[in-house]
Amino acid sequence: MNRVAAGWRRRPARSAGTLAILLVGCRGPECDVVAYTSVDQVFSEPVFLAFEAETGRHVCAVFDTEETKSTGVLNRLLAEAGRPRADLFWSGDPIRPFVAIDRALVEPYDSPAAAGIPPPFKAAEGTWTGLAARARVLLVNTKRLGERERPRSIRDLADPRFHGEAAIANPLFGTTTVHVAALASRWGEQEARVFLDRLRENEVQIASSNGEVRRLVVSGEVVVGLADTDDAHEAITSGAPVEIVYPDQEPGGLGTLVLPTAVVRIRGGPHPEAARRLIDHLLSPPVEAYLARHGAHMPLHPGVQTPLDVRGVHEIHAMQVDYAAVAKTLERIRPWLRRWVGL
Amino acid sequence: MSVLQQERIVFVGAVLILAAVVLLPFATLVAELAGSLVGGEAGAAFELLGSTRLWGLLGSSLLRAAVVTVAALAVGVPLGLVVARTDTPGRRLALVLHVLPGLLPPYLLALGWFHLFGRQGMLGSEASARLLFGESGAVAVLVLAFAPVATALCVLGVWGMDASLEEAARVVARPPRVLTRIVLPAAAPGVALAALLIFALALSEIGVPMFLRVETYPAAVFARLAGIDYAPGEAVALVLPLALLALGLLAAERRLAASRDYAVLGLRGAARPPLPLGRWRAAAAAGCAVAALLAVAPLVALAGVARAGGGFGELSRWAGGSVTVSLTCAAAAATASVGLGIPLAYALARQRPHARLPDALAVLGFVTPAAVLGVGLIQTWNRASLAWVYGSLAIVVLGFVARYAAVAIRTCASLFASASPHLEESASVAGAGYLRRMRRILIPLHARGLLAAWLLVLAFCLRDLESAVLVYPAGREPLTVRIFTLEANGPEPVVAALACAQVGLVAGVLGLLSILIWKGVRR
Secondary structure, three states, X not given: OOHHHHHHHHOHHHHHHHHHHXXXXXXXXXXXXXXXXXXXXXXXXXXXXXXXXXXXXXXEEEEOOOHHHOOOHHHHHHHOOOOOOOOEEEEOOOOHHHHHHHOOOEEOOOOHHXXXXXXXXXXXXXXXXXXXXXXXXXXXXXXXXXXXXXXXOHHHHHOHHHOOOEEEEOOOOHHHHHHHHHHHHHHOHHHHHHHHHHHHHOOOXXXXXXXXXXXXXXXXXXXXXXXXXXHHHHHHHOOOOEEEEOOOOOOOXXXXXXXXXXXXXXXXXXXXXXXXXXXXXXXOHHHHHHHHHHHOOEOOOOOOOOOOOOOOHHHOOEOOOOHHHHHHHHHHHHHHHHHHHOO | OOHHHHHHHHHHHHHHHHHHHHHHHHHHHHHHHXXXXXXXXXXXXXXXXXXXXXXXXXXXXXXXXXXXXXXXXXXXXXXXXXXXXXXXXXXXXXXXXXXXXHHOOHHHHHHHHHXXXXXXXXXXXXXXXXXXOOHHHHXXXXXXXXHHHHHHHHHHHHHOOOHHHHHHHHHHOOHHHHHHHHHHHHOHHHHHHHHHHHHHHHHHOOHHHHHOOOOOHHHHHHHHHHOXXXXXXXXXXXXXXXXXXXXXXXXHHHHHHHOOOOXXXXXXXXXXXXXXXXXXXXXXXXXXXXXXXXXXXXXHHXXXXXXXXXXXXXXXXHHOOHHHHHHHHHHHHHHHXXXXXXXXXXXXXXXXXXXXXXXXXXXXXXXXXXXXXXXXXXXXXXXXXXXXXXOOOHHHHHHHHHHHHHHHHHHHHHHHHHOOOHHHXXXXXXXXXXXXXXXXXXXXXXXXXHHHHHXXXXXXXXXXXXXXXXXXXXXXXXXXXXXXXXXXXXXXXXXXXXHHHHHHHHHHHHHHHHHHXXXXXXX
């Protein structure tokens, strides 16, 4: 009988001990506060680390993956509703927190650090508070564009001059969902549907995420894509022949959609006091400054320094939207949005 | 306690554990679906099943999975035969390189191919990009991702066959005929199992088709859990056809494999001299070289991106503790799966009554979209009294066991079925009970094969993304999850370097353990 086989006979205790050690290893470090976030890990993790360094409290985080590759932390929050594991949810957009608010998962918190945030970007009753916004921009590959006229409007995605050469992320996921809902809110649902149908007729490519839209534009697979400013900034810093167009900036035009990230405190979370401290930290001007420097996010606190290539919220013509109304619109348009995607 | 009672108690215990791990999450969701139907809130759930569009999507997804399965077998089986039993030069290196892509989540391979054949890829052009982004590209990427499964199971099946059969055939037939008429049929159960696994993997894959702009049925399930609304009841309704399909697959696989004895993973014929291929040797070597090149091409592309951007230098900073988490969870899950699999597989191999039930249950866990399983796990285990499970990596281990127990059960069943029952019968006559026979005869006799089964489950767990991503405890993500959470806006060279690290980790662990096992065999 070989040595391995003999081992099974002679060392059952050792084998069991090994398994026990493995299972004991499954216990994690103590969490002082648990944060779920759909803000990209590359930007949010350093913010949590800075909080840990400042306070000595350990943040356990669950990060979202790109839109279609996970079920998303929001849905994990909903699945865990009966017994919340998270203390706070830092959302990559201001609409998804309303899903949690509608399901009574949110405990209002009026953070003193939110005093400087302008009213359109926070709820008066403290259910959600915005910070560090992103804009929805057109990312253009100038090399592939050639002599053609630059896109200036979101409607140019449906223009035949970009037939088969434009990309958006799947509108069932991420900020693209919010964008479609915002358009339906502003234009009316009928016009938004017509626009989406025109996109389909123009053979717009449906990428699985904004990150992939960026990749398609950077690699020249398409001329133009609709993405967030942080994706666009990443494309610019990669040295690719791309430029950012803030759409619909003409006077009286639709304006560019601005989406703040948003933080909510979870009702019944296991560490309420630490959650408040972490929310205060997230809403502080230094965090906005950090996100502006590293992720091209637009600060909402007045007076926060930004890099030269990052525009402030007040430097662009922003689309006028009521985020609560957009959330309600999103509820209504879900069925036809899913039909449009074909799922 | 009688021998039969002992066996029944252990069997029933194992079935109950498997049911708690696989069936309970599924049942929780079905109960939710039923509750919402009674409440009149989810009529949409079954209306969905009347949608011609969704049935069309299911049809195209099934067709794609079938094409991928056939093509992967067409690549993997001949390669497996050549590598396992011939004197083709470089066959071992070819095998090692060929299986490397099987150690990565397929989406990362698609990313590697994109770096190669995208419009501005290293070898890219407009034509190559057009081919890559579409049905043909999706099928090709999936075939190359899953062919190693066919190759590996074919190789193990061939190594495990009775050497005397081949030796007898060599007296009267030439090597190619021996390969096709004797060796290949002996590996048929392994090939049938490979077909089942590949079909299930190809059908449930979401990342690659979506990346390459191909619509797929699992994406419709996924959209009910990850999209703009959260409707687990609807997701379960959409899973029902997949559950029926799983049972159909199981029946088909049984029919294919039933006429043969299981001979996978026995490794009894490993020491046989290779079959000389003569004038076919050069062609076989060329085939091996092509297979190896196709396997490493996307990995080389990823390594190139990582190297050019200095990604490897950043690895330790970005990987964090995820490597330890991956290894811990995978090892625990592989151990639990094999431990659970031994009594269930024994019953299956000895054709005990009701033994097919847990097998079917395990296959259901394998083919159910991981997102559905994940939501079920949360709703089942996220309770105050079970915080020690849900709040720790144990929940990831449970997810892995639910998903990959089928792999352990089937490979262990192959082992037990390949052995003569005479030894056990003799022991039984001498008064040895079920547990004593297991401990003193079956487990020692099949120790190498059981370790190989453990390694196989370990490999599946180490490359898993979908099962872990929804349930991992805060702050303790496995390496695959970390790669994907960074993939959005993390530096591309770092993401590529992490993908290379993932391959290195799995290959290193498997290689090291294989060497240890082999040394054990040789001594």
